[in-house]
Amino acid sequence: MPASAVDEALADASADDLAVLLIAYRKGVAVGCAGLRRAEARTGEITTMYVSPPARRLGAGRLDAPGQDDRMAHSHDTVDWAEMGPDLIADAEVNAPMVDQALGWLAERVPQAGLVLDVGSGPGVAAARFAQLLPGATVLAADGAAPLLALARERAQRLGLDDRIATREVKLPAGLADLPRADLIWVSGVAHHLPDPAAGVRAFADLLRPAGVLALREGGLPLQCLPAEADGGLTARINAVDIALARDHAHPMGAIIAPRSWPELLAEAGLTGIESRSFLLDLPAPLPEAPRRHLARMLRHTRELLTGHLPADDLARLDVLTDPDHPESVLHRADVFMLRAATIHTAVRA
Ligand SMILES: C[S@@+](CC[C@H](N)C(=O)[O-])C[C@H]1O[C@@H](n2cnc3c(N)ncnc32)[C@H](O)[C@@H]1O
Incomplete structure (x- = not known):
């Protein structure tokens, strides 16, 4: 303006x-x-x-004046998650080869689970996967965005899982207190959006049943998609800006840097058996059509979010990389790939 x-x-x-x-x-x-x-x-x-x-x-x-009381102004009131359903689904589908390994590893740790909580579930892709992996469990997908929960219900119905997947609209962190205790709690890409991540982790820990597992998906390795020569340091500069904005609580997606490492926060919450494991997404060139389109959308989103924070050359490069009519676009070039890692931090209630 x-x-x-x-x-x-x-x-x-x-x-x-x-x-x-x-x-x-x-x-x-x-x-x-x-x-x-x-x-x-x-x-x-x-x-x-x-x-x-x-x-x-x-x-x-x-x-939303009452909404300010629980300090959600930080993320949920500035980011319109409800509009992101298609992008969150595309993201989950492209990352499925990586995330499914993590979900399989977690499911093996709680084979007798009766209740799984997916907190900040978005459109419920992981919730549906847990329902498939743990046939004895009910999965509760909880999120602040009602339209995303509607997508989760549609997905559950399409996969014939609607009798075991429930949804609950909750505003975090205040709404956590109303959720039922669970054997497995999956919190993926959500804890770093909470105004006080340490308090958030304590609240998640309080929801665990005895021997229950809390799993936070946070961090890992940022996405690489171009060979070094073509990337020219762009990815590193984007990551540096992302981290600086999160550190200054100025990130347009409401991301913040937690005050201590996630394993430390899990220990402070009184949990034991703390373990972190990373899972790889390795989609080599030539990249298939669907991940290419998703990559172009992600780069365009990054360009929009960081417009005021990246140098003009980098913005121009992002324009080229996302221009459907440019031969150097990630939509057309032969050398584009996707390589990243997701880290899952887990801990157990004794
Ligand atoms: C980055 S998305 C992650 C979605 C999903 N867990 C995944 O890994 O794909 C963050 C999700 O957390 C939800 N969320 C973020 N802040 C929230 C809050 N304060 N209260 C309730 N939900 C929140 C958003 O609606 C969104 O669905």
Whole structure:
């Protein structure tokens, strides 16, 4: 949004009134702002709000004041997960050769599981896999985005698993207290979105039944997709920016760096038998069509999210790599591949 538009919209506001300027982002792009004035101790008042014209009527100006209480403003209120169903499904399907190994390893550790919790399940791809791997278990997929849970239910029905997969809309971390205790708790790509990851891990640990296993999918090795010469250091620069934004709690996806390592947080939560294992995704060139398309979408998403943070040359390179009409695009080039690792940190309730 041009600064002049903001200036114009706020022209009538008294500068003395504006104690804090809140900026609203949609998919990493600033779409509006609001001035917040201190009214009295612990109370603020929204004085002026501006929503850029393209973002109007999309709910950017809707305030969820009670939602601020449980500090979810950090991630769930700034990232529209509900819109990401197709991307989360494509991501899970492309990564299935890696994640399925991890899920198989976990299922073998709790063969008698009665209840599996998939916290932050998204569209329920892992929940369905657990239901297939553990025929004696019921799986509860819990997430804050109702449209993703609807996709999870559709998937369960399509696979004939709907009698053993349930869904529950929960807002983390507050909603954890209402979830049932489980023999296996799978938390994939979610803990680093919580405002206080250490408290989050303690809350997950409290949901374990005796001998139950908590598994956090966090970290590993970032995706490589081009030979060094073609990559030219782009991947490393993107990773460095990602980490810096997460460290500064400024990441557009709400990611943060946990205060200590995940195994340390598991130990602090009173769990034992802590073990970390990494699983590889190795899709060599020539890359099939579906992962190619997903890779191009991921790179475009990265370009949108990091527009204000990467040098112009890198943004231009990302444009080339994702341009369907450019021969150097990852959609066409012969040398593109996908290589990455996912680390699963596990621990047991004694
Ligand atoms: C990166 S996705 C991971 C989805 C899935 N677990 C996977 O590995 O593909 C993060 C998921 O966590 C959910 N989520 C993030 N923050 C949340 C919160 N505060 N409350 C409830 N759900 C949340 C999102 O809706 C989304 O489905």
